[in-house]
Amino acid sequence: MKTENSKNIIIVGGGPAGMMAAIELSKTHKVSLFEKGKTLGRKFLVAGKGGFNLSNSLIDKELSSKYTPNYLFTNILKSFDSKATVTWLEELGIPTYVGSSGRIFPEKGIKPIEVLNALKQRMIKQNVSIYLEHEMIDFNKSSITFNNKTSKFSKEFDTCIFALGGASWSITGSDGLWTHLMQKNNIKTSTFEPSNCGIIVNYNNKPIAQHIGTPLKNIRITFQDKIVKGEAVISTYGLEGNAIYPLANAIGTLLKKGQTTISIDLKPFNTEKELISKLTSTTQPKNYGYVYNLNKAQIALIKSFTDKETYINPIRFVKALKRLAIPIEGLRPIEEAISTTGGVPLEELNADLSLKKIPNIFIAGEMFDWDTITGGFLLQGCFATGYFVAKHIN
Ligand SMILES: Cc1cc2nc3c(=O)[nH]c(=O)nc-3n(C[C@H](O)[C@H](O)[C@H](O)COP(=O)(O)OP(=O)(O)OC[C@H]3O[C@@H](n4cnc5c(N)ncnc54)[C@H](O)[C@@H]3O)c2cc1C
Numbered sequence: 309m310k311t312e313n314s315k316n317i318i319i320v321g322g323g324p325a326g327m328m329a330a331i332e333l334s335k336t337h338k339v340s341l342f343e344k345g346k347t348l349g350r351k352f353l354v355a356g357k358g359g360f361n362l363s364n365s366l367i368d369k370e371l372s373s374k375y376t377p378n379y380l381f382t383n384i385l386k387s388f389d390s391k392a393t394v395t396w397l398e399e400l401g402i403p404t405y406v407g408s409s410g411r412i413f414p415e416k417g418i419k420p421i422e423v424l425n426a427l428k429q430r431m432i433k434q435n436v437s438i439y440l441e442h443e444m445i446d447f448n449k450s451s452i453t454f455n456n457k458t459s460k461f462s463k464e465f466d467t468c469i470f471a472l473g474g475a476s477w478s479i480t481g482s483d484g485l486w487t488h489l490m491q492k493n494n495i496k497t498s499t500f501e502p503s504n505c506g507i508i509v510n511y512n513n514k515p516i517a518q519h520i521g522t523p524l525k526n527i528r529i530t531f532q533d534k535i536v537k538g539e540a541v542i543s544t545y546g547l548e549g550n551a552i553y554p555l556a557n558a559i560g561t562l563l564k565k566g567q568t569t570i571s572i573d574l575k576p577f578n579t580e581k582e583l584i585s586k587l588t589s590t591t592q593p594k595n596y597g598y599v600y601n602l603n604k605a606q607i608a609l610i611k612s613f614t615d616k617e618t619y620i621n622p623i624r625f626v627k628a629l630k631r632l633a634i635p636i637e638g639l640r641p642i643e644e645a646i647s648t649t650g651g652v653p654l655e656e657l658n659a660d661l662s663l664k665k666i667p668n669i670f671i672a673g674e675m676f677d678w679d680t681i682t683g684g685f686l687l688q689g690c691f692a693t694g695y696f697v698a699k700h701i702n
Pocket of ligand 1 (some may be wrong): 320323325344348349350351354359363442443444445473474480481482486645647673675683684685687688
């Protein structure tokens, strides 16, 4: 219910974080949502073209452990966790179900555009004023300047939320071009880095080049102190998939200092000792596939990244099965990344996600420096930060 104490709130950025904040705040305040694109939620719809994991069924510490920085998200997710997302979507008329991997999807038959429309309808019902094709081109502590193609104008606010997104898939509007506006206001920004993206591996003249498109299932990848289980797909440029994406950001950091490698365990359910015990005096390279239940792509991968000696020596072959070192040449371009880190650094933010230098401006969604993995955690993080800032403004 709007009262005399209702504030005049501006939200800039019509992605999931901005829309969540608009829905929560318009229950009690006058909210205007500005989006530079022709439509809202373009990246949300891109997510819909893939798996469209709206959240993940993990809760409590298991959920927050997937986020960096962990201390901050432990607090944020206490206000709005994956159960809250499910209830919230249900109230918006979007029932969900939990897939076998723990990912939360809209119920079968519900299209991504219908989920987006449910958010839009709720905003319209709660009298959110939505301004499309309005780009924020400047701001200060009390007003924002917009360009709506025909004119420039400034709008005053009591409180404002920026939910401008990260810096990948720029076609969706998440282009990170807003950083200079922060710098103009003496707010530092950190360089955007790709996260959740593929890695580049040189397959030139290697047997593995014959297996593009083949998934390496049930593998375990180790990089520094990080261990990820899952699947990696052999792609034209290298490797992608849920066992690769969580490592991308850390790999990128190390690549800046020089070349680096990941270690793949193709048989994570067997110890090296167990695998060696399967060898007999008659085991030869031609039997490896049979003895260890390996497909052609797995054998080609080992051949591609070991020397001949390793391949013909069964003990050395087993060691390679457990610890195959793959040199990484680079990360795929940031433009292709599912998410990015960087943007507004934590040092510029108060604990309630307001800017230290302009505390009546709050930041939500992918535009500040946090990271998580794929599987619904990104949207959960965006919804939760949108809700968290709304709660603090309320
Ligand atoms: C291919 C792909 C698949 C994905 N799949 C999933 C998935 O299945 N599950 C999941 O959890 N996550 C997924 N994601 C990630 C998820 O879509 C993003 O994390 C999420 O959309 C970020 O939300 P946001 O509100 O922070 O920003 P965005 O959705 O990026 O929205 C920011 C908005 O701000 C607007 N904006 C920017 N600058 C200005 C300005 N100056 N003035 C006005 N408006 C401006 C932009 O136009 C944009 O609409 C996927 C991402 C990609 C690329």
